Amino acid sequence: MTGSAWHGLAMNLGVTAATVLAVLLVTVAVAPPRGLHRIADVAWGIAFTAVAAVTCLLSAGRGNGTQRLLVTAITAVWGLRLAAHLAWRAHGGAEDPRYEQLLTKASGNRNLYALRTLYPLQAVLIWLVSLPVQAAQYARPPATHVTLLGLSLWAAGVTFEAVGDFQLARFKSDAANHGRILDHGLWAVTRHPNYFGDFLVWWGLYLTACGTWQTAALCLLSPLLMTFLLTRGCGKRRLEAHMAERPGYADYVALVSGFVPLPARQRKVTDADRSTRSSGESRGAEADLGSKRTSTAGSTGHGPVT
Known part of the structure; x- marks a missing residue:
């Protein structure tokens, strides 16, 4: 510049x-x-x-x-x-x-x-x-590979955030889902697809400003600050603290990644599960996250429950 x-x-x-x-x-x-x-x-x-x-x-x-x-x-x-x-x-x-x-x-x-x-x-x-x-x-400076990478991250972030919000809104609109956990779609790989999408958006926008090392240094605070807000500040941490005592949410936390999308972890099979399975009263103790539903109270926060 x-x-x-x-x-x-x-x-x-x-x-x-x-x-x-x-x-x-x-x-x-x-x-x-x-x-x-x-x-x-x-x-x-x-x-x-x-x-x-x-x-x-x-x-x-x-x-x-x-x-x-x-x-x-x-x-x-x-x-x-x-x-x-x-x-x-x-x-x-x-x-x-x-x-x-x-x-x-x-x-x-x-x-x-x-x-x-x-x-x-x-x-x-x-x-x-x-x-x-x-x-x-x-x-x-004209567009570089760094700029193009930034645009790609932005596009992935906006898509992730929008799809996550749409899936949650559709889930909540069905009265049959009241008190149940949304554990499919993007919500099966991260508990906060909207926050992760924001994370990608702002690292992408940061890369568009990295045409020179001076602007890259000046703007680095932005994505670092946003990452902190989403993971440790008013985003994920505060929302999960609010929901921690809700029935069933602990199971969801144990199975699904808290931020970065990852395959759902398998639920541990307990003696109670084996007993229930043998009596034919459950759908299977080793059911994956997509087929598991747990009761929970309602929430008006930006989270995966109604």
Whole structure:
């Protein structure tokens, strides 16, 4: 990148910080009055899309035109699909249990607590994670094998996330599945296909910004931070802590990979299983995960149960 491009990127970072703040201010105007802070999840995808669009406008004449449009487009596809899905899922529903748990820490007004903690933190995270979306649009190098690898990871991630969300929504729409675990499709190889999809998306976007070693170094924080959030922060860890005591979920955890898709582990055969099988009262003690169903309580989280 040239000196002019770096100067442009520096200015861009300031403008996009204001853009993220504007999106969150709109969210603050909508969410607390309704008592539904889960609306902040919808704003997450919208804010990334806004950052990409603003950067595309500001980087005109500095970055590679094709790459600018491409990075903006793939960010918008991911962000708007996610926002639409979460808005549809939240429509008419109660507060997300994860936010309920977070707001129990409030010593006074819950909305004021959220305004002091939840929304400022989300703004900072969006701005930091979006670094590749911004830097990639100021880089002039033509597409390389690294860029193509990044696009492939992005495509795989969006597909994985969208298919996982579709399978879960279809499963929940059938009343016969109430209280049962979704253990087929992508949910048979990972307990969190949506989070794993996000993981691929952001490592893919990071690679599109690796045209120079300087931008690669600048943006490395983004996929590392997203990986932490998904696996140790507000994603997988918090959701599974919320669901840990639900009947049957421990069996699902024992059989299915927690993040990276892997073949389901075989369930150990116990003496009780052998006794049940010999009496003809079960479908088989060594049944694979796809044929095993376990009762569990409902969840409004982004997880594999209804």
